[in-house]
Amino acid sequence: METSNLILTEVKNQTGIITLNNPEKKNALTSAMLNQIILSLQDLEKEKVRAVIIRAEKGVNVWSAGHDIDELPLNGIDPLGQEKPLERALNAIQVFPAPVIAMVEGSVWGGACDMAITCDMVIGSPDCTFAITPAKIGVPYNASGILHFINRLGLSHAKEMFFTGAPIDSEAALHFGIVNHIVENDKIEEFTFKLAEKISHNSPLSINVIKEQFRILTNAHPITPNAFEHIESLRRKVYCSDDYKEGINSFKEKRRPDFKGK
Numbered sequence: 350m351e352t353s354n355l356i357l358t359e360v361k362n363q364t365g366i367i368t369l370n371n372p373e374k375k376n377a378l379t380s381a382m383l384n385q386i387i388l389s390l391q392d393l394e395k396e397k398v399r400a401v402i403i404r405a406e407k408g409v410n411v412w413s414a415g416h417d418i419d420e421l422p423l424n425g426i427d428p429l430g431q432e433k434p435l436e437r438a439l440n441a442i443q444v445f446p447a448p449v450i451a452m453v454e455g456s457v458w459g460g461a462c463d464m465a466i467t468c469d470m471v472i473g474s475p476d477c478t479f480a481i482t483p484a485k486i487g488v489p490y491n492a493s494g495i496l497h498f499i500n501r502l503g504l505s506h507a508k509e510m511f512f513t514g515a516p517i518d519s520e521a522a523l524h525f526g527i528v529n530h531i532v533e534n535d536k537i538e539e540f541t542f543k544l545a546e547k548i549s550h551n552s553p554l555s556i557n558v559i560k561e562q563f564r565i566l567t568n569a570h571p572i573t574p575n576a577f578e579h580i581e582s583l584r585r586k587v588y589c590s591d592d593y594k595e596g597i598n599s600f601k602e603k604r605r606p607d608f609k610g611k
């Protein structure tokens with residue numbers, strides 16, 4: 350097993366396994382961890398694995414606490430720009446030539462929720478919960494991320510999750526379409542590895558081209574340059590707002606945010 354200090358990577362029976370490994374920070378998605386995930390996927394592609402499982406250590410209560418809030422810029426830079434490690438990691442998952450399966454125990458927050466639903470399938474334990482949190486922090490989420498949720502959950506469930514920012518439990522996650530299966534904690538590893546093994550016996554070329562078509566078709570939402578510039582100007586106003594700073598500072602100061610709408 351290859352270990353960079355924030356993730357563990359191994360290959361078993363043509364399945365790559367990436368284990369998030371920063372428990373002190375609740376597996377918060379730091380730039381360093383995200384860059385290691387991107388490099389690990391590149392290595393696993395060279396090994397021609399037939400599937401990848403992204404997981405945390407067995408039995409964690411927090412799968413990932415989401416984007417590292419300490420790394421959110423406060424200087425008027427887009428926190429979720431396409432060049433950012435989180436966006437590059439989400440893209441790396443989407444273009445990986447084999448299915449990427451998120452095996453989730455514990456709670457999933459923010460950008461980690463986006464990462465889980467960007468995976469091709471999610472296997473959750475009964476204690477898994479999912480929350481998309483930009484509204485709680487004052488972050489203007491981006492169009493590509495919102496599209497991931499619309500594609501996976503449909504409009505009404507996606508809106509409920511974004512507007513409340515509240516965690517949903519495993520039963521709701523199954524109902525909303527976030528998870529493919531809910532499996533008991535003591536069986537979830539075997540279930541997920543068997544799923545990966547089933548995939549590994551099929552044609553990798555066929556699966557690769559089918560996955561790429563899923564990606565192209567689900568992202569096929571042409572918008573005009575005006576619409577894109579309109580979105581970006583609205584988002585800029587938010588990540589340059591006092592509320593955005595208040596959301597981040599309130600987390601750091603461990604207090605409830607007091608948003609003023611400006």
Ligand code: LCV
Nearest residue numbers: 374375377414415416417418419458459460482483486488
């Ligand atoms: C930095 C952290 C984090 C963290 N960053 O343990 O989707 S968006 O747009 O919102 C995007 C910007 C995004 O993903 O934002 C992040 C969204 N994540 C969250 O809202 C979850 C924030 N974390 C929590 O609510 C709690 O930490 C949970 C419930 C995950 C775990 O609670 P628990 O009581 O078990 P602590 O809160 O004590 O966390 C342990 C240490 O990890 C830090 C946290 O500040 C604490 O550090 P200290 O020991 O120095 O106090 N930490 C946790 N999450 N996302 N740092």
